[in-house]
Amino acid sequence: MTQTPREPQIVSIWFPALTLERWIRVISQYRTAPGVDVPVVLSRDGSHGPVIHCVNQTAQSRGITVGNRVVDAQAIHPDLHIEAADLDGDQALMQRLVHWARRWCPWTAQDGQDGLLLDVTGVAHLFGGEAALLRDIVQRFAMQGLTAKVALAPTRGAAQALARYSAGHPICTAKDVGVQLAPLLVAALRLD
Numbered sequence: 001m002t003q004t005p006r007e008p009q010i011v012s013i014w015f016p017a018l019t020l021e022r023w024i025r026v027i028s029q030y031r032t033a034p035g036v037d038v039p040v041v042l043s044r045d046g047s048h049g050p051v052i053h054c055v056n057q058t059a060q061s062r063g064i065t066v067g068n069r070v071v072d073a074q075a076i077h078p079d080l081h082i083e084a085a086d087l088d089g090d091q092a093l094m095q096r097l098v099h100w101a102r103r104w105c106p107w108t109a110q111d112g113q114d115g116l117l118l119d120v121t122g123v124a125h126l127f128g129g130e131a132a133l134l135r136d137i138v139q140r141f142a143m144q145g146l147t148a149k150v151a152l153a154p155t156r157g158a159a160q161a162l163a164r165y166s167a168g169h170p171i172c173t174a175k176d177v178g179v180q181l182a183p184l185l186v187a188a189l190r191l192d
Contacts, residue, residue, distance in 0.1 A: 006122050007174050009130070012159035013101070013116040013137060014149045020088050021052045023083065025145050034081045042085035053085040060105045104137065115163070117156060126150075135171045153177065161188035 015021075019042055020156045024033045024064040034040050039059035043050040045183045049079040050070040059080070075079050094110050101108040104127070117154045120133065127133040151162030153172040161181060165188040172180045181188070 008119070008157050009121045009124060009152055010116040010154065010156050010159045011104075011120050011134070011137065011150060011152050012111065012156070012163035013071055013118070013141070014111075014160075014163040015141075015146055016149060016164075017054070017147050018114045019085055021146055022093055022171070023086070025084075026086075026089070030187065031176065037080065038081050039077055040081045040083070041070065042083050044085045044087060050082075053087075056082075057099045061162070087094075095168060104133065111160065115158070120152070130171045131169075133170070138169065153180075160190065164188065 003170060019023045019031060020040070023042055027033055036056075037058055038056075040056040041052045041064060042054045044053040045051075045060055046069070048069060052064065052066050052068050052070060052073060054130055055064050059073075059077075060079060064080070070082060071130065074082065090113065094113070094116075096109050097116060098109045098110050101116050105118050105120045105123050109117045112119045124133045127136055130152050134152060137150050138148050146174050149163050150169045150173065151166065152158050152170070153159035153162055154174045154177065158172055158177050161184055162172060166180070170180060
C-alpha cells in the first residue's frame with residue numbers, strides 16, 4: 001500500500017514581547033515591577049550609546065520606538081523608566097524553549113531572537129487537529145507568562161509571515177497560501 005506524501009506543516013511561534021515579559025518575571029522576584037501606566041524601555045549597547053531594545057505599551061503609545069537612542073527618548077519623556085536588557089538571558093530562555101517545544105513534535109528550531117519553528121507534519125491529529133494544536137501552544141506559553149502568536153503553513157516563510165503579520169492564529173494550506181499572504185504588509189517578506 002502506497003501512502004500519499006503529506007503536505008508539510010510548519011508552525012511558527014513568535015514571542016512579540018519576550019524580552020519585556022521575561023524582564024517582568026525576573027524583577028518581580030526581587031521588587032515590584034513598574035505599573036502599566038509607567039513608560040518602560042529596556043536598552044542595549046549601540047554604536048552611539050545605549051539604544052532602545054524593547055518598549056512596553058505605555059512607552060509605545062507615546063511614540064517611543066525600538067532602535068532610538070535612550071538619551072533622545074529620555075529628553076522628551078523624563079519619566080521614562082530605563083533598565084538594561086539581558087540579551088544573554090533572553091537567548092538562554094530561547095534555548096530552553098526550543099527543547100521544551102518538543103512536546104508537540106520531534107523537530108524544533110529557534111527562529112531569530114524571538115521565535116520558534118516546529119515541523120508538525122503528521123502530528124496535529126494527536127492534539128485534536130491543527131486548531132486545537134495551535135490553541136494548546138498559545139495556552140501553554142501563556143501559563144509561563146509568555147505571549148505567543150502562532151501560525152501553521154506549508155512553508156517556513158508563510159508560517160513566519162502569518163505569525164508575525166496576521167490577526168489571530170491562522171492555519172494555511174498549500175492551496176490558500178497566496179490568498180492568506182496577499183493582504184499582509186510588504187514587511188512580511190522579511191527582505192531588506
